Amino acid sequence: xxxxxxxxxxxxxxxxxxxxxxxxxxxxxxxxxxxxxxxxxxxxxxxxxxxxxxxxxxxxxxxxxxxxxxxxxxxxxxxxxxxxxxxxxxxxxxxxxxxxxxxxxxxxxxxxxxxxxxxxxxxxxxxxxxxxxxxxxxxxxxxxxxxxxxxxxxxxxxxxxxxxxxxxxxxxxxxxxxxxxxxxxxxxxxxxxxxxxxxxxxxxxxxxxxxxxxxxxxxxxxxxxxxxxxxxxxxxxxxxxxxxxxxxxxxxxxxxxxxxxxxxxxxxxxxxxxxxxxxxxxxxxxxxxxxxxxxxxxxxxxxxxxxxxxxxxxxxxxxxxxxxxxxxxxxxxxxxxxxxxxxxxxxxxxxxxxxxxxxxxxxxxxxxxxxxxxxxxxxxxxxxxxxxxxxxxxxxxxxxxxxxxxxxxxxxxxxxxxxxxxxxxxxxxxxxxxxxxxxxxxxxxxxxxxxxxxxxxxxxxxxxxxxxxxxxx
Amino acid sequence: xxxxxxxxxxxxxxxxxxxxxxxxxxxxxxxxxxxxxxxxxxxxxxxxxxxxxxxxxxxxxxxxxxxxxxxxxxxxxxxxxxxxxxxxxxxxxxxxxxxxxxxxxxxxxxxxxxxxxxxxxxxxxxxxxxxxxxxxxxxxxxxxxxxxxxxxxxxxxxxxxxxxxxxxxxxxxxxxxxxxxxxxxxxxxxxxxxxxxxxxxxxxxxxxxxxxxxxxxxxxxxxxxxxxxxxxxxxxxxxxxxxxxxxxxxxx
Numbered sequence: 065x066x067x068x069x070x071x072x073x074x075x076x077x078x079x080x081x082x083x084x085x086x087x088x089x090x091x092x093x094x095x096x097x098x099x100x101x102x103x104x105x106x107x108x109x110x111x112x113x114x115x116x117x118x119x120x121x122x123x124x125x126x127x128x129x130x131x132x133x134x135x136x137x138x139x140x141x142x143x144x145x146x147x148x149x150x151x152x153x154x155x156x157x158x159x160x161x162x163x164x165x166x167x168x169x170x171x172x173x174x175x176x177x178x179x180x181x182x183x184x185x186x187x188x189x190x191x192x193x194x195x196x197x198x199x200x201x202x203x204x205x206x207x208x209x210x211x212x213x214x215x216x217x218x219x220x221x222x223x224x225x226x227x228x229x230x231x232x233x234x235x236x237x238x239x240x241x242x243x244x245x246x247x248x249x250x251x252x253x254x255x256x257x258x259x260x261x262x263x264x265x266x267x268x269x270x271x272x273x274x275x276x277x278x279x280x281x282x283x284x285x286x287x288x289x290x291x292x293x294x295x296x297x298x299x300x301x302x303x304x305x306x307x308x309x310x311x312x313x314x315x316x317x318x319x320x321x322x323x324x325x326x327x328x329x330x331x332x333x334x335x336x337x338x339x340x341x342x343x344x345x346x347x348x349x350x351x352x353x354x355x356x357x358x359x360x361x362x363x364x365x366x367x368x369x370x371x372x373x374x375x376x377x378x379x380x381x382x383x384x385x386x387x388x389x390x391x392x393x394x395x396x397x398x399x400x401x402x403x404x405x406x407x408x409x410x411x412x413x414x415x416x417x418x419x420x421x422x423x424x425x426x427x428x429x430x431x432x433x434x435x436x437x438x439x440x441x442x443x444x445x446x447x448x449x450x451x452x453x454x455x456x457x458x459x460x461x462x463x464x465x466x467x468x469x470x471x472x473x474x475x476x477x478x479x480x481x482x483x484x485x486x487x488x489x490x491x492x493x494x495x496x497x498x499x500x501x502x503x504x505x506x507x508x509x510x511x512x513x514x515x516x517x518x519x520x521x522x523x524x525x526x527x528x529x530x531x532x533x534x535x536x537x
Numbered sequence: 538x539x540x541x542x543x544x545x546x547x548x549x550x551x552x553x554x555x556x557x558x559x560x561x562x563x564x565x566x567x568x569x570x571x572x573x574x575x576x577x578x579x580x581x582x583x584x585x586x587x588x589x590x591x592x593x594x595x596x597x598x599x600x601x602x603x604x605x606x607x608x609x610x611x612x613x614x615x616x617x618x619x620x621x622x623x624x625x626x627x628x629x630x631x632x633x634x635x636x637x638x639x640x641x642x643x644x645x646x647x648x649x650x651x652x653x654x655x656x657x658x659x660x661x662x663x664x665x666x667x668x669x670x671x672x673x674x675x676x677x678x679x680x681x682x683x684x685x686x687x688x689x690x691x692x693x694x695x696x697x698x699x700x701x702x703x704x705x706x707x708x709x710x711x712x713x714x715x716x717x718x719x720x721x722x723x724x725x726x727x728x729x730x731x732x733x734x735x736x737x738x739x740x741x742x743x744x745x746x747x748x749x750x751x752x753x754x755x756x757x758x759x760x761x762x763x764x765x766x767x768x769x770x771x772x773x774x775x776x777x778x779x780x781x782x783x784x785x786x787x788x789x
Contacts, residue, residue, distance in 0.1 A: 395668075433641075434635060508596065509726045537604035537742075
């Protein structure tokens with residue numbers, strides 16, 4: 065439990081799960097808590113250290129998740145996910161990824177995605193679910209029932225509104241605005257408008273002195289794709305020049321587009337390894353220019369190297385003798401930034417076919433490893449083995465007839481069995497499991513990979529049902 | 538005009554046309570099958586780099602595309618360099634490609650949710666220039682898209698291979714539609730090579746060269762890709778009766 069003090073007043077500013085179970089609440093006087101629970105462990109609050117920690121978290125989020133990240137209040141981080149969520153597979157996956165990432169670091173977090181900063185702020189703090197995604201345009205429905213203390217108003221205003229009998233956002237927004245403004249100032253109306261997204265509330269992104277940033281202001285707003293491309297090219301040239309001074313290469317760069325109507329868009333481009341080649345960066349950024357909606361015009365372009373890593377100059381060996389090795393990372397970067405899943409498949413030491421492959425990064429180190437099995441493997445492997453009807457002699461004969469997806473086939477030739485044992489050293493349930501694989505060929509010449517669960521004698525080794533697992537070419 | 542003179546004139550004209558098309562420098566870039574009977578049917582003596590080639594399966598292979606994928610893998614395996622394999626359905630089993638000579642380190646998979654993304658990725662891969670081949674698994678290949686791919690391939694000299702596979706066998710009639718690809722193949726499975734003992738021998742394919750620019754259609758009975766991705770021509774032989782039975786059943 066954390067205790068904050070102001071003058072001689074001491075109250076609870078944070079409590080962990082165990083303390084909350086005992087009935088302690090945030091905002092309760094410390095003496096009352098001590099009276100309720102004996103041997104209470106109390107720590108003095110340190111707002112400065114908290115602020116520094118939240119800023120470190122915000123920087124982490126800036127590097128990983130979104131180009132526009134800022135500290136929100138004293139206990140939160142706000143980020144603009146537009147233009148960045150597709151890299152994580154959508155908003156849902158993005159925020160669950162954030163929450164899981166923080167949990168891995170021993171922190172409990174709740175996250176919400178909504179159209180406006182105000183709504184996301186309120187939902188993240190007030191709903192019980194770990195992650196909330198409000199669909200576009202549904203903000204009103206989502207926030208109407210929330211209590212008014214989520215509105216980022218001063219405590220005095222909240223108290224006064226409660227005295228008036230206003231408890232929820234819905235009730236507050238139903239009141240006439242003019243008397244409210246007269247009594248409480250313009251703050252209430254502004255916060256309400258920000259909550260419903262009627263008033264733009266730009267996020268001022270967090271920046272540190274290490275970040276390399278170049279910007280360009282336009283006297284006349286620009287909008288045409290060619291013009292944007294031209295200025296992106298110039299910005300990239302400036303950025304790479306700056307990076308060269310420091311001996312750095314970009315790993316992740318953000319293009320932030322300020323429009324005249326005070327809204328902002330971002331393009332984020334990630335790279336598989338540090339790069340300082342202007343042409344490659346320009347290609348990555350210009351590849352998605354069509355995603356930019358210039359609206360009434362763009363008045364400012366900012367290009368930031370969010371993650372920069374040391375990049376040393378290298379001497380290129382003469383290509384006269386040696387075979388040229390092509391670096392595919394530029395292609396990987398282009399396709400990856402479009403949201404395609406890129407991977408290589410590497411062997412994994414497992415006899416079970418579906419576990420013998422693993423996906424690795426497209427630019428992972430080449431090991432030269434092969435699959436050890438000398439038995440033929442099918443070129444198509446079904447996602448799950450499909451059960452088939454067969455006629456076969458137990459214990460070790462291949463099927464004579466099999467029916468798969470409603471088609472009956474007479475088996476002319478067969479090879480097998482190739483016996484595969486369960487991996488009991490990894491999964492205790494597979495202690496006795498056995499699969500007998502056969503390559504079978506029907507009258508038409510189609511070659512299929514079928515297996516029988518179990519060894520054909522002992523029912524403990526499998527159900528003795530037949531499955532089709534792959535198709536040979 | 539004598540025959541020799543005519544051929545000389547024709548030769549000269551050909552040279553000039555080739556010069557206009559700007560393909561002189563690429564003339565030598567051909568990937569031969571290493572099987573003389575196939576190579577002599579193809580202009581230039583093999584599959585052209587910097588061109589688009591289409592492969593589809595026959596029979597139930599139109600849906601699973603197992604043999605077609607292996608045929609494409611064999612071609613890619615014989616080229617040198619990295620291969621980009623674009624797909625939407627990740628049911629390709631990499632050990633089989635490895636057995637066809639395409640080492641797992643050489644293949645970068647690019648999985649997309651939509652067909653259009655596969656086309657875009659293929660075009661990007663073809664115009665990148667550093668790859669040996671770009672393989673794409675597609676249901677539909679409209680004329681415009683195929684022309685874009687063909688042009689991208691021509692520009693860089695990367696080989697484009699399209700494995701066509703459909704959702705249903707009946708949709709395969711789509712394969713008759715014209716595209717800009719240089720060759721078009723259909724690979725159907727044949728009963729495997731007979732062994733003196735019980736068992737499944739080396740797989741055999743019926744490879745139909747359905748369309749080839751500046752060439753004639755042909756049919757070959759092939760032994761499937763070996764561990765280096767090479768196919769071989771079967772001696773028209775021993776169990777001829779076997780294939781004819783197979784043909785009858787297909788026709789009937």
